[in-house]
Every structure is written in structure tokens, then in C-alpha cells.
Amino acid sequence: MTLDEEARPRGLFVAGLAALLPSDGAPARFRSVALLSPDEPAFWPLFQASPEARDGRPDPLDRWSRRVAGRLARLRGKLVLPSDGPPFAPFQAWALRSGRCWASPVGLLVHEERGLWISFRGAILLPEEAPVAAGVPPCPACPAPCLLACPPRALTAQGYDVPPCRAFLAAEAACRDGCLVRRSCPLGASRRSSEQSKFHMDAFR
Numbered sequence: 001m002t003l004d005e006e007a008r009p010r011g012l013f014v015a016g017l018a019a020l021l022p023s024d025g026a027p028a029r030f031r032s033v034a035l036l037s038p039d040e041p042a043f044w045p046l047f048q049a050s051p052e053a054r055d056g057r058p059d060p061l062d063r064w065s066r067r068v069a070g071r072l073a074r075l076r077g078k079l080v081l082p083s084d085g086p087p088f089a090p091f092q093a094w095a096l097r098s099g100r101c102w103a104s105p106v107g108l109l110v111h112e113e114r115g116l117w118i119s120f121r122g123a124i125l126l127p128e129e130a131p132v133a134a135g136v137p138p139c140p141a142c143p144a145p146c147l148l149a150c151p152p153r154a155l156t157a158q159g160y161d162v163p164p165c166r167a168f169l170a171a172e173a174a175c176r177d178g179c180l181v182r183r184s185c186p187l188g189a190s191r192r193s194s195e196q197s198k199f200h201m202d203a204f205r
Contacts, residue, residue, distance in 0.1 A: 003034055003076060010068050011043035012036045012121060015111060016098025017130040024090060030077060032130035033094050036069050036122045037114065040191035069122035078125040091120050099133030105144045106155050106181055112138060115187025116146065138187055149184035169205050176201050
């Protein structure tokens with residue numbers, strides 16, 4: 001059974017495989033890294049039913065990720081989480097190196113299937129070489145609604161201006177069920193529930 005086949009029933013999927021470079025700082029025995037992302041819409045109900053989501057303790061999603069992704073990593077390699085650090089693992093560089101993610105017009109990562117909704121719950125360092133992937137970037141053929149979707153113009157081609165974003169979220173409800181820039185992307189938008197998006201936006205706020 002492949003890692004992706006093992007991950008899917010647990011609410012995750014392999015969003016990309018990337019070769020490791022010496023600059024990544026991984027132990028020398030590992031040659032590649034598998035990026036684990038939420039397999040939406042199946043992911044959210046599985047997380048909600050988990051002990052971590054119900055125990056009232058801090059950081060439920062990080063704890064869920066460590067447990068679930070840790071089981072996947074146990075017999076294959078070494079688990080790395082975005083929250084591990086400092087130093088923090090170069091998840092964005094790995095994603096760009098995978099051949100399945102690119103920089104979008106607003107600078108956020110865009111995935112060939114999940115669009116601007118791509119996120120990573122963990123990664124597994126593997127001893128085997130990564131296969132070469134050559135996906136097709138979706139943005140050149142898109143009219144780029146993301147460039148005009150941010151009401152306070154906090155997320156544009158010029159980058160991400162955090163203070164206007166936070167100020168808008170505090171005063172307006174428009175983005176509280178999910179960033180309007182992410183929601184404008186035609187790829188993957190129907191996969192994520194508004195409840196899941198609200199969870200992430202509440203954590204951001």
C-alpha cells in the first residue's frame with residue numbers, strides 16, 4: 001500500500017513529493033520528503049470526531065496532526081511538523097520543489113488540484129528518491145480573481161500586508177468563514193466547509 005493510500009482513510013493525502021537538499025538540514029539517510037495535506041472534505045469530520053478536538057486543550061489540530069501523521073511515519077521515515085522549531089522546516093520550499101505547487105499571483109502557494117486552499121499538516125522524510133513530477137501550473141490559464149478579491153487590499157501582487165488584514169477581520173464578517181482571496185480560486189473551493197475555514201480564521205485572529 002502506498003503512503004497516499006494509507007493517508008486517505010485518516011483524512012490526509014500526499015500533496016507532493018520533493019527531493020531533499022543538504023540545505024534542508026535533514027539527516028543524511030533521508031533522500032525525499034512527502035507533504036501531507038488535509039484530504040478535504042473528508043478531513044474535517046474526522047478531525048471533529050477526534051479526542052483532540054473534544055478535550056478542550058490548546059492546539060487540537062497540531063496535536064491531531066502529530067498523532068495521525070506520526071502513525072503514518074512510524075514504519076516509513078521521520079515525521080516533521082510545521083510547528084516544530086525553531087528552526088522550522090522549509091515546507092514552502094519543499095512544496096515548490098515537488099512540481100505540484102507554485103507561487104500564485106498573490107504570492108500564496110497554489111496546488112494543481114487544491115488551488116489556494118492547500119495547506120500542510122506534516123511531512124515525512126523518506127529514505128527513497130522522490131519521483132520527478134512535472135505538473136501544469138494552473139495560474140497562467142486563469143483570469144486571476146485572487147488579485148482583486150481582498151476587500152482591504154491586504155493581499156495583492158505586492159505581497160501580504162498583515163495589519164490591514166487583521167483590522168478588517170476585527171471590523172467585518174466577510175472573511176471570517178474563509179479568506180476571500182482563497183475562496184476566489186476556482187480550484188478546490190468546494191472541498192472546504194465554512195466551519196473548517198472559520199476554525200482557521202478564528203485561530204489566525
